[in-house]
Structure formats: C-alpha cells, structure tokens
Amino acid sequence: MKNIAIIGATSGIAQACARIWAAEADIRLILIGRSQERLTQVSNDLKVRSPKAVIESYEVNFTDPRAVAACVTYVTGTYGLDIALFAAGVMPTQELLSTSPALAAETIALNSISPTLFAEPILQFFTNQNHGTMALIGSVAGDRGRKANYLYGASKAFIATYAAGLQHRFAKTPIRIVLIKPGPTATAMTAELQADGIRMAKPEKVAQDIILGISKGDAVIYTPRIWGLIMAIVRKVPAPIFNRLNF
Amino acid sequence: MKVHSWGLLSNEEHQIELTDSNFKHSNAIGIPMGLGRSYGDAALNPGGAIWLTSALNHFIAFDEERGEFECEAGVSLREIQALIIPRGWNLPVTPGTQFVTVGGAIANDIHGKSHHTYGTFGDQVISLTLRRTDGSEMLCSPEQNSELFAATIGGIGLTGLITKARFALVRCTSPWIEMESSPFNNLSEFFELSKSSAIGWESSVAWIDCVGTKAGRGIFMRGNPAAKAESKKVKERQLGLPFTPPISLVNKATLRALNTGYFHLNKAKAGHSTVHYQSYFYPLDAISNWNRIYGPKGFYQYQSVIPHDRAESATQEMMATIASSGEGSFLAVLKVFGEKTPRGLLSFPMPGVTLALDFPNRGASTLELFAKLDEIVIRSGGRLYLAKDARMSRPMFETTYPNVSEFKKYRDPGISSAMSRRLLGA
Ligand SMILES: Cc1cc2nc3c(=O)[nH]c(=O)nc-3n(C[C@H](O)[C@H](O)[C@H](O)COP(=O)(O)OP(=O)(O)OC[C@H]3O[C@@H](n4cnc5c(N)ncnc54)[C@H](O)[C@@H]3O)c2cc1C
Ligand SMILES: NC(=O)c1ccc[n+]([C@@H]2O[C@H](COP(=O)([O-])OP(=O)(O)OC[C@H]3O[C@@H](n4cnc5c(N)ncnc54)[C@H](OP(=O)(O)O)[C@@H]3O)[C@@H](O)[C@H]2O)c1
Numbered sequence: 001m002k003n004i005a006i007i008g009a010t011s012g013i014a015q016a017c018a019r020i021w022a023a024e025a026d027i028r029l030i031l032i033g034r035s036q037e038r039l040t041q042v043s044n045d046l047k048v049r050s051p052k053a054v055i056e057s058y059e060v061n062f063t064d065p066r067a068v069a070a071c072v073t074y075v076t077g078t079y080g081l082d083i084a085l086f087a088a089g090v091m092p093t094q095e096l097l098s099t100s101p102a103l104a105a106e107t108i109a110l111n112s113i114s115p116t117l118f119a120e121p122i123l124q125f126f127t128n129q130n131h132g133t134m135a136l137i138g139s140v141a142g143d144r145g146r147k148a149n150y151l152y153g154a155s156k157a158f159i160a161t162y163a164a165g166l167q168h169r170f171a172k173t174p175i176r177i178v179l180i181k182p183g184p185t186a187t188a189m190t191a192e193l194q195a196d197g198i199r200m201a202k203p204e205k206v207a208q209d210i211i212l213g214i215s216k217g218d219a220v221i222y223t224p225r226i227w228g229l230i231m232a233i234v235r236k237v238p239a240p241i242f243n244r245l246n247f
Numbered sequence: 248m249k250v251h252s253w254g255l256l257s258n259e260e261h262q263i264e265l266t267d268s269n270f271k272h273s274n275a276i277g278i279p280m281g282l283g284r285s286y287g288d289a290a291l292n293p294g295g296a297i298w299l300t301s302a303l304n305h306f307i308a309f310d311e312e313r314g315e316f317e318c319e320a321g322v323s324l325r326e327i328q329a330l331i332i333p334r335g336w337n338l339p340v341t342p343g344t345q346f347v348t349v350g351g352a353i354a355n356d357i358h359g360k361s362h363h364t365y366g367t368f369g370d371q372v373i374s375l376t377l378r379r380t381d382g383s384e385m386l387c388s389p390e391q392n393s394e395l396f397a398a399t400i401g402g403i404g405l406t407g408l409i410t411k412a413r414f415a416l417v418r419c420t421s422p423w424i425e426m427e428s429s430p431f432n433n434l435s436e437f438f439e440l441s442k443s444s445a446i447g448w449e450s451s452v453a454w455i456d457c458v459g460t461k462a463g464r465g466i467f468m469r470g471n472p473a474a475k476a477e478s479k480k481v482k483e484r485q486l487g488l489p490f491t492p493p494i495s496l497v498n499k500a501t502l503r504a505l506n507t508g509y510f511h512l513n514k515a516k517a518g519h520s521t522v523h524y525q526s527y528f529y530p531l532d533a534i535s536n537w538n539r540i541y542g543p544k545g546f547y548q549y550q551s552v553i554p555h556d557r558a559e560s561a562t563q564e565m566m567a568t569i570a571s572s573g574e575g576s577f578l579a580v581l582k583v584f585g586e587k588t589p590r591g592l593l594s595f596p597m598p599g600v601t602l603a604l605d606f607p608n609r610g611a612s613t614l615e616l617f618a619k620l621d622e623i624v625i626r627s628g629g630r631l632y633l634a635k636d637a638r639m640s641r642p643m644f645e646t647t648y649p650n651v652s653e654f655k656k657y658r659d660p661g662i663s664s665a666m667s668r669r670l671l672g673a
Binding site: 045191197 | 249263265267306307308318330
C-alpha cells in the first residue's frame, strides 16, 4: 500500500489532488490539517468518492515545531510514508501585510517556516528507508517580486531556494524533491480575484499536473504549463522596464 | 463583475462572494447562485451581492443500502450521477440539464420527465441545512422546522443559503434507457399518449411543433431504465458555440425549417431504441453554450402549467395565439404532470399539463405575445414557472401562487433578488 501524506489537506488544490489519488488502487491518504472539523469534511467527501481508499486524518498546529515533529513521528511510525505534499498557505493582500507586521510574521511562519518543520523529519525518515518524494508548493509569485504581492512572493521564493537546496542534498539518492509553482488557480485563496472576473486555472487541472509531476519526480512543475514560459519572460524583463509596468 | 443568467437577457454588475461551509455573510444584501441555469432573474441581484455556491462542493455520505445521498448544496447533479449510477442508484428527478446544483434543484423545486412517477426534487429531500444571514443554522425536514422546510423548497433562495441536503435515490440497473418515440398529429393524440404512459413508463415528454399549418404535431417520447447493462461505449459529448452570433439563429427564416426538419428526423426514427441516459434526458447538454444561438439580445422561456380540466383547450388556444403572432418557438416541450401536490409553498407543478417554449427576445412584440398567453394561463387557473421567468407581473404572481403571503413570513431579511423585488416587492 502506498502512503501519501497531504499537509494542508483542506486547501483547494490539495483536495483536488486527494480526489485523484483516492481513486488509485491500494492507497492510504493521511490528511493533515489544522482543524479536525474541516479534515472530516474532506475525508467524508473522499470516502464517498472512493470507498476503497483508506483515509486517515491528523490535526496539528502547523507552526509549532514540537507538535509538527510529533505528527511526523506518528504518521511515519503508524502508517509509513512514500509521498508527502505540503499545500498549506495564506495570501493576505500586500496592503494588509504592509500595515500589519504580525500578519506578515504569521504569513512567513506558515508559508516558509512550516514546510521546513515538516520536511526535515520526513526527509530523515525517507533517508532511513532510502526512498520517498517530498513535494512543496511554491508559486509563480516567487519567481519575481511584484508590488502587488511581494511579501507573499518572498515567502514562496524561500520555498524555491529551500527546494533547490534539498535537490542538491538528495541528488545522489532515490529521494525526490518536487517544487510546484502554480499560476493563479480558482480556490478560496483567490476568491476576491475571481470575484473581479479574473480567469484562473481549475484546481482539477493543476492537480493533474501535480500528480503526474510527482509520479515522475520532476524537479520543478509549472502548472498550467504555460506559466513556465510566461515566468521565463517575466524574469528576463530588465528592471527599468519591469518597474514601469503596472501589474 | 458582470453576471448574466441562462436567458442572456441582462448582463449587469454584481458583487461576487464565494460561499463555503464557513460562510459569513457580508453586509451586502445578496442572493445565492448555483450554476446559473435559471433563465430569468431568480439568481440575479444587480448592484448587490451574489453568493456563489461553487465551493460548497463536498459529498458527505452515500448510503448504498438505503439509497440516500447527502452532499453540500453546490454539488451538481452531473457529479452525483457520475458517481451513483455505476453503483446501482440514480436520482429520481432531474431537469433537462445535468448542470444544476442541488441547491438550485431545491430552491426551484425542479421537475423532470419522471414527474408523473416521482414528483419533484423537493419530494425526495429528507432534510436540508439552512444558513440564515443572522448567522443561525437550521436543520429543516418534514418533521423539524417543517414550515421553513416547505418555504425553502421552491423558495427561490429567499429563505437562506442551503448549505447541504440529504435526499432519496432510486435503484438503477444500467445507464441505458429503453425508449419509445411516437409521432402524433395533434393535441388530442398527445393527451391520449400521455394517459397511456402514466403507468408503466417511468419518464415521458413530448416535443411539439408550434409553427405554421402543421402546428400541434409532435414527437412523444417515453422511457424506462434498461434492465441490463449494454456494453456500448459512450463518447463524452461536448460541443460548444465558439462565439455569440450577431443575430439569433432561431428566427422567422429558420424556424419552420428547424421544426419541420426535427419532426421528420424523429418521425423516421420512431419506434423502440436503447439510448444512453445522458442523450435521452439531457440532449442539450451536448452543446455547452447553446443559449448563445439566440444572439446578443438573449431569449425568454415561457413555461406554464394548466390544470387538467382546461388543459387541452387552453393549450390549443396558446398554440393558436403563438402561431398567429408570428413569433415562434423551436424548443417547445409538453408534459403531463402527475397528481402529486408538491411540498413547497411556491412550487410550480400542479396536476395538469406544462408547456415550455423558447422565444428569441424581439422586444415589445415578444412581450405582447406573453401578455396574451398570460391572460389564457390566468383564466385557466394555471401559473408560470419561476425558474424560467424574467417578466411576469406582480399581480399575476399573486393571483396564481396562492401561498405568497404565507411564504413571506419565512423570508430571510438579508436576502433579495431582482426576482423577489419584481414579484414580492422587496
Ligand atoms: C437546458 C435546461 C433545461 C432545463 N430543464 C428543466 C426541467 O426540465 N425542469 C425544471 O424544473 N427545470 C429545468 N431547468 C431549470 C433549472 O433546473 C433550474 O433553473 C435550476 O434551479 C437551476 O439550478 P442552478 O444550480 O443553476 O441554480 P441557479 O439558476 O443558479 O439558481 C436558481 C435559484 O436557486 C437559488 N439557489 C441556488 N443555490 C442555492 C442554495 N445553495 N441555497 C439557496 N438557494 C439557492 C437561487 O437563489 C435561485 O433563486 C432547465 C434549465 C436549462 C438551462
Ligand atoms: N490558488 C492559487 O492561485 C495559488 C497559486 C500559486 C500557489 N498557490 C499555493 O498553493 C497552495 C494551496 O493553495 P490553495 O489555493 O489551494 O489554498 P486554499 O484553498 O486557500 O487553502 C489554504 C490552506 O492553508 C491552510 N491554512 C491556512 N492557514 C493555516 C494555518 N495557520 N495553519 C495551518 N493551515 C493553514 C488552510 O486550512 P483550513 O482549511 O483549515 O483553513 C487550507 O488548507 C498554497 O501554498 C498556495 O500559496 C496557490
């Protein structure tokens, strides 16, 4: 049986991934989230869709290092682990982040620090068993800072650099580190942008790309794929021009 | 952002809010919206808020022993059927499209080709959870909060946000339908066929030609679930209209040809056949934006029900009125409802015959025709279906829906729609 831990399992993108995974044969999904109530909602949904899948859930405080360590010990010890996907995250507006240092600190704690709290002990476990895939969700917003969301972008750039370092560390092993960079996706996170009529990728599409990329052990997944090209261009625009653009 | 309903009659600015199970209403007066398949203004609220239910997308429970399903209200009937039919169950009541939400199906107390067998969607509901704008959450069923339950079924979203519902299923042996289609030459033949199909046929519906000298002829279709699974493969059908044509493709020049063509095509195919449930129940779903064929001005659907005693004469009179008006309809559908009185205070069906007609919006002349049809409907003791309506007058609504004043007691004061302001004054 393949054991997959989805950390931040109630996120829109994570739920779409879980629905695809749950339909596979011989799967145990371990849903990790901050609220058991929300986890139960997701787990019930998956059980209706895929009665054969085994679904477990675990509630934990994502920014408490000791609680996270205990969670990883429990999950790896009780079920074992083959794939872990970290998908939690928040994206307050830059305006709010600029005026509330506490919110900025919380954002960095969840988006940047929390993934490392999970990843390090999980990778220790993967090292011991000599296999495993650790997937982290960054963002296209981490590829270049923009005035509209630079603190969020920076928290995601952290993930990119962190993942690159891990890829270096595990290069000569069977352990895979997958960095996922979604473009704008229609989930709760982007509700306000959607309400303004901005078109977004469907989470189902993004989830398909993520699951395929994880199964192949891709180093970096842009999803939808067009964002790889877009960001290649965006990264190359010279600063004097970039800084005059309004987006 | 700008929002329109299925009839494309308006496209106005709305404030969009995404609801989920933790939804907190903002201060703006709003109205829930599911998949926006209502033709008129039931889910519109120009200048105010629309609460989109797309994030209420979780299944909750599927009791395969008892045949009961529970899910959040933004789940579409298409998703449910895709899951339950392979497992031997089906929804007893679905409309002519699978692209409606459970919330929308309850709030319009929808009916389908199986009305004479199972009644409405609301008849299947075991319980529902209603979230009111004062923050309260209420479980409603025939036993608990039963008045609010009756107001919410067919309550066009005005009693609160339905967050989840539990409803009954029927056994289903295969995704195939054994159908029989028979041409008829006039309304009397239609009523004969309906009578003979009331028992022994799970579903029935007729298409009727209402243009030109042959008006009144049509094709009667009835079906039963096929006993055993056919092994045919079905293709996922999904065509789309790539753009809105500058004028309606359904117009005087094309109508007679369309109707005559449709009649002869189906007459040639008359007899028994085994068809997939999707092409039998939801033929229009194969073309994703078919509503755009009516062009940028949009279109109206006029759906009435006339009680039995006046059914044939009033339908005859309506057909004659349409034929002489020069306005025409391609999608004209006729069905005899069963005897079951629906539960909802504002539910549409009554024992009698329902006629649904699509008309391209040609402005004043279209509305004049509707005024004449209204007069026949009122005189015959019938009414119009709110899911399709965009223009009924308040007096007509009050005369033809006897429970209006009772219904008002259960309204949520934080909810209002273009339709509620038009028909209920607020
Ligand atoms: C091709 C086609 C064929 C059709 N055939 C039939 C048919 O055969 N029989 C039939 O009865 N109808 C039919 N309809 C109409 C359709 O079934 C109804 O309009 C249905 O209500 C649409 O569901 P929706 O999810 O799109 O709801 P919407 O159109 O978005 O909303 C409909 C109403 O429900 C309310 N509502 C939606 N969700 C909620 C919620 N969660 N809580 C509270 N209120 C809510 C809205 O406020 C609004 O008043 C057809 C429509 C089309 C486009
Ligand atoms: N949507 C996009 O456009 C987009 C684009 C690029 C990258 N991403 C990234 O993709 C990932 C998934 O995003 P999404 O769009 O699916 O998000 P989403 O639907 O908004 O979900 C956010 C998730 O984060 C969890 N969360 C929030 N605060 C938390 C906290 N303090 N502790 C623990 N968990 C917390 C939420 O848990 P609860 O359910 O309990 O609230 C939820 O599971 C995120 O990392 C996001 O940054 C998204």
